[in-house]
Amino acid sequence: MTPEDKSRIFNLAIEVLKENDRGAYTVPTKGLYPFQWNWDSCFTALGQAHFDEDRAWTEMETLFEHQWPDGMVPHIIFHVHDDGYFPGPDVWGTGRATPTSGITQPPIAGFALRQLFERSADRTAAERRARALLPKIEKWFAWFYANRDPQGQGLVAILHPWEAGRDNSIDWDEAFDRVPTEGIAPYTRRDTQHADPAHRPTKAQYDRYLWLVEHFRGLGWDNARLHDASPFQVVDPGFNAILIRGCQDLAVVAEALGRADTAARNRNRAARGLAALENLWSDRHGQYLCLDRITGTLIDSPSIGGLIPVFAAIPKSRAAAIGQVIQQQATRLKYVIASHDPDDPRFEAKRYWRGPVWLVVNYLIVDGLLAAGETEVAARVLRSSLDLIEQSGFAEYYDPLTGAPCGGGRFTWTAAMVLEFLDIAA
Numbered sequence: 001m002t003p004e005d006k007s008r009i010f011n012l013a014i015e016v017l018k019e020n021d022r023g024a025y026t027v028p029t030k031g032l033y034p035f036q037w038n039w040d041s042c043f044t045a046l047g048q049a050h051f052d053e054d055r056a057w058t059e060m061e062t063l064f065e066h067q068w069p070d071g072m073v074p075h076i077i078f079h080v081h082d083d084g085y086f087p088g089p090d091v092w093g094t095g096r097a098t099p100t101s102g103i104t105q106p107p108i109a110g111f112a113l114r115q116l117f118e119r120s121a122d123r124t125a126a127e128r129r130a131r132a133l134l135p136k137i138e139k140w141f142a143w144f145y146a147n148r149d150p151q152g153q154g155l156v157a158i159l160h161p162w163e164a165g166r167d168n169s170i171d172w173d174e175a176f177d178r179v180p181t182e183g184i185a186p187y188t189r190r191d192t193q194h195a196d197p198a199h200r201p202t203k204a205q206y207d208r209y210l211w212l213v214e215h216f217r218g219l220g221w222d223n224a225r226l227h228d229a230s231p232f233q234v235v236d237p238g239f240n241a242i243l244i245r246g247c248q249d250l251a252v253v254a255e256a257l258g259r260a261d262t263a264a265r266n267r268n269r270a271a272r273g274l275a276a277l278e279n280l281w282s283d284r285h286g287q288y289l290c291l292d293r294i295t296g297t298l299i300d301s302p303s304i305g306g307l308i309p310v311f312a313a314i315p316k317s318r319a320a321a322i323g324q325v326i327q328q329q330a331t332r333l334k335y336v337i338a339s340h341d342p343d344d345p346r347f348e349a350k351r352y353w354r355g356p357v358w359l360v361v362n363y364l365i366v367d368g369l370l371a372a373g374e375t376e377v378a379a380r381v382l383r384s385s386l387d388l389i390e391q392s393g394f395a396e397y398y399d400p401l402t403g404a405p406c407g408g409g410r411f412t413w414t415a416a417m418v419l420e421f422l423d424i425a426a
């Protein structure tokens, strides 16, 4: 890419971020996702930090203004009324003043906090704002271990596929089969009016998404009860790695702010998590796998969820094996990283999280590979990511075989990641 290309793409990415900016929060894209999403916002803040530090902090602060009293940070905040999205506030019925969903999403906030804190040019503002966010993020992390790891195993479970952020991954298929669909209220999907139904989750999956929401709503969204009452409890290695990395990064910020107690607690959480993560390693696949907590067995589904752990401080040999899986993919795909192993017959190049490339995931993995010294494969992923942008613009996700743009267009987190990638590539 020439310097002119880079500067053109840099400016286009900022344009997308500004276009989706609603003042104090950013929507993922117009139409399809008209509210604030949890992990989207944290990625967005990383992008905004490249051109407006103050705005980047605000993005995260707005998210944490809607933290629940028990510590949970919801996956959607419905700041405005919009019929274009389903399921809306009525279906969730969480009873919050500003309506929110009742489930959570991958905790990128710990990582994002450290990034904003360390990069901010205005040190006084950064210290003040980090000091205010620190206890909130810690409260969220404590909530995870108390409510999603009730047996103290060191790893947390997701109770709904949407919590993983990888909505229809093949990882959930088996466990999802046990979720009933009887008795759910009739509904009309909205997502398929904005995007090609062939690229979206199926009706059978949607019925189960809704059954779980209605089930949890029936329990009054009491997080102390949800885990044990859920027929779907999956330990996702990627999700846990993000949490572990978050604990480590939170500890670094806490230390810099003189909060040794917070730092120690979070180092301890991360160490326990890293040790427990080893139980999810599969030698056969050369990567981690999800654990079905209901049956106690590993789920034979080699997806991106098992590669994301390179984002946490896993052993070097594991990082090298993950690098090899990606190199192997690169020999048969035009663009990496596919969200599911392309050699698996269940792989679908265009269907959402069952095959396509997502730049936020590429970003987490590039960061981890670089930290592990796997520079060659990191460069390969970086090249794919920038090629996709040049070829197909700021799409929600991409077909790894052709690079075709899929899902929503002018997508916020893709634009934010491009700003990050251009920086890494420089």
Ligand code: GLC
Pocket (backbone or CB within 6 Å): 028, 033, 037, 038, 039, 040, 164, 165, 166, 167
């Ligand atoms: C989809 C994605 C999820 C994301 C949301 C908003 O539901 O699967 O990860 O947070 O869209 O972009």
